[in-house]
Amino acid sequence: MDIRELVEPKVNESIPQFSPGDTVRVSLRVREGERERLQRFQGMVIRIRRGVDGGRFTVRRVTSGVGVEYTLPFQSPLIENVEVLRKGKARRARLYYMRGLSAKRARLKEKRGPAASAGTESTEKSSE
Secondary structure (H helix, E strand, O other): OOHHHHOOOOOOOOOOOOOOOOEEEEEEEEEEOOEEEEEEEEEEEEEEEOOOOOOEEEEEEEEOOEEEEEEEEOOOOOEEEEEEEEOEOOOOOOOHHHHHOOHHHHOOOEOOOHHHHHHHHHHHHHHO
């Protein structure tokens, strides 16, 4: 018996395509008593797991020297949206080694592509 026979995974359209090493800002719906508000969590994606249940991803950030990780399912209705702020250049699928790094060592180089360079050229020409 497979889980897909019992429950059909629903895709959350507010989650864009991203990969490990990317810096994302996740907006979560948090309920406090009668009120509901949006809580934003910004950090680096250190793991993406795909599976029959829809998969999940882990976002890590370090605040005041304390590392905080959120593991969120892709099909969670509590995720309002996900913004990709920066594309990181990672050569591994699981970035667990980032847990042992701090300060500047915990940063990845940014991916640069033809789309990124084309956008900067047009702004340079317009400023002249």
